[in-house]
Amino acid sequence: MKIAILGAGNMGLSFSKSFLKYELIKPENLHLITRSQTKISKIAEEFPKSKTSTFDEVTELDADLIIIAVKPQDFQTVAQNFRFTLKENQMVLSIMAGINIEKIQKSLKHPLVVRAMPNSPTLLGMGITGYTAADGISFSQLINIERLLNSTGRSVYLEEENLLDGVTALSGSGPAYFYYIIDAMIKAGVEMGIEENLSKLFVKQTMLGAYHLINNSEKNLDELIKDVASKGGTTEAALKTFEENSFKEILQQGILNAEKRAKELNS
Template sequence: MLLSVMAGIKIKKIQQLLNHQKVVRAMPNSPTVLGMGITGYTAANSVSFQELMQVERLLNCTGRSVYLEDENLLDSVTALSGSGPAYFYYIVDAMIKSGIEMGIDENLAKLFVKQTMLGAYHLINNSDKNLEQLIQDVASKGGTTEAALKIFEENHLKETLKTGILEAEKRSKELSR
């Protein structure tokens, strides 16, 4: 069995190029190096259920895995979670640089931002509230968070992020041609 983690390279193309039928295609993300990633994967029809379970056990050693029946969804997974860590790093970097600009020592800014991200992640995972409710819990009327969110909305930050992610998906699809 061959396991491919190449973005955008379809199973059929791998089978043809390597003259090998048992191909599994996967898209992990960088947190897999810590055992905290997620990998979307799919397989050629020639891969048996038992072989697929072996692949899943292997992938689960790096975090979680999700089997996708539709190979085309791997382009979306590539854009969303394969590239996803870079989006978070980008936001974290902007937050740290803001802290430094406000006069906070770089190491202290990093500590505040990283712990904030970690705590926010755990709140998302452990709360019954949806994201909008969690945002509203922090954004007091007329307060500091509301002022920042207003600027984000005026500058279409959410739309910009969504457009970027959709562009990543488009690029993954282009790679398959």
């Protein structure tokens, strides 16, 4: 398989590394395309056996799969300025937030589009990606796409495309919410007199341990919370403050606003 990545930024490059790591593609069959001439040398250094180009240089695209990894706000401009024409049998995989399949098909004048929403832990091969496909894409083609996506972590096929905006808000943006909460906890530790690096250690190991408990316990989240929050204790004091300030509702509303923004990106 030959793959071209349109938009060789963080996500495009992390996908490329996963494909190469699991030998799903040969380095010489990978074409990395960026808008920025200044990034070419760095990309070429990182992927010495792969082809690197700027958008302006590409007049013909020799690839079985074209992955669109540009920012959604830039897609329309990029699509209007392509200097190549897609061939009938080429597959397109979009990892842009918000832009739906129909809009991609119209902009590229091409029917074979798969839309996916990964998240940043794909950088470590620990991401999760929701994806869906246009009509007319065969089962074998979809299996090939899934193999590629699974090299970056896990993937989940969604029958309904409109759920991808929710996936964008939940797991696509989700790591940032997680970091935000961790940052607040670390700063609370510092305020209590714990040295910053030590506070980071306590918080990160707590998060890691809690994650493994969720994965290995048969208890639900409410039960796990009750296991920590004894009546009249310290955890109960913290949780009461969260509830009094509607922390859970604020977090949920933030995620819903992220979904709303994902839908706006398509307009």
